[in-house]
Amino acid sequence: MNNPRHNRDLIICICLLSFTLLAACGSRTEKAATPHIDIHTAVATGNEEAVRQHLAAGTDINAADPFGGSSPLITAAVFGKTEMARLLIESGADLDFRNKEGSTALLSAAFFGRPEIVRLLLDAGADKTVKNKYGATAYESVASPFEEMKSTYDMVGTLLEPLGLKLDYAYLKKIRPVIADMLK
Numbered sequence: 001m002n003n004p005r006h007n008r009d010l011i012i013c014i015c016l017l018s019f020t021l022l023a024a025c026g027s028r029t030e031k032a033a034t035p036h037i038d039i040h041t042a043v044a045t046g047n048e049e050a051v052r053q054h055l056a057a058g059t060d061i062n063a064a065d066p067f068g069g070s071s072p073l074i075t076a077a078v079f080g081k082t083e084m085a086r087l088l089i090e091s092g093a094d095l096d097f098r099n100k101e102g103s104t105a106l107l108s109a110a111f112f113g114r115p116e117i118v119r120l121l122l123d124a125g126a127d128k129t130v131k132n133k134y135g136a137t138a139y140e141s142v143a144s145p146f147e148e149m150k151s152t153y154d155m156v157g158t159l160l161e162p163l164g165l166k167l168d169y170a171y172l173k174k175i176r177p178v179i180a181d182m183l184k
Contacts, residue, residue, distance in 0.1 A: 032056035040065045043075045043084045044164060051084060055091055062094045069100035070108075077109035079165060082116045085109075095126040102133035110138040110183060112167075113175040118182055128183055139183035146173040 034057040035042065035050040042050035051072075055061065062071050070078070073093040076085035085105070089095070096104050106126040109117035118138070122128070131137050150169070157167040 034059060039063065039072050040070070040075050043072045043081055043088070044079045046081050046084060048083060048087065051087060055087075061088055061091055062097055064097075064099070069098075070103075071097040071099070071105070073097065073105040074099055074103065074108050077105040077114055077117050077121075078112055078160070080112065080114045080117070082114070082120070085117045085120055089120055089124045095121060095124055096130055098130070098132075102131065104130050104132075104138075106130070106138045107132055107136070107141055110179050111141045113142075113172045113179065115175060115179055115182065118179055122182065137183075139180055142176040142180045142183070146176055 032053055035053040037045075037047060037050045039051065039054045039059050039061070041047075042054065061073075064071060065075065071094065073085060073088045073095070074097065076082075076088060093105075095106070098104055103111075104126065106118065106121045106128065107130065108114075109121060128138055132141075146169070153167055153169065153172065157165065
């Protein structure tokens with residue numbers, strides 16, 4: 001015999017079971033696999049696909065590298081990877097993260113002559129008043145004449161050249177005053 005109340009209860013039971021199964025399956029969202037390349041190397045080499053995979057996998061975008069303690073955003077600033085910097089900023093990277101030298105992405109972008117990244121960081125609200133462990137702000141790192149800083153560029157360039165950093169001294173000499181004006 002067909003009991004309408006029994007049919008209604010059965011339908012409700014089936015619906016509840018279906019929703020429970022759907023909810024259980026939907027709540028098991030799996031994280032994307034972390035790429036084989038670490039996030040700092042991905043940023044330094046401009047490997048956007050790997051950076052996006054790291055973001056999808058939940059990699060800490062403020063993780064310090066084991067050498068200088070830089071965040072991926074600082075790495076983007078040092079190596080002049082504007083699109084990587086934009087992606088990290090849009091993903092919520094800590095704009096004022098400090099490495100072992102006390103430098104931030106803004107200090108690094110200024111020092112290494114990366115005006116596009118300086119602009120991105122300023123527009124995103126990076127703190128211009130942060131001083132590194134040598135007592136210099138981003139502005140102070142580019143306000144002095146290039147010749148006064150050449151030995152520092154020589155030292156840093158030698159340390160980072162094996163990682164792919166190439167310094168163009170003529171460009172740095174020309175761009176430092178432009179960046180100083182941006183930071184005033």
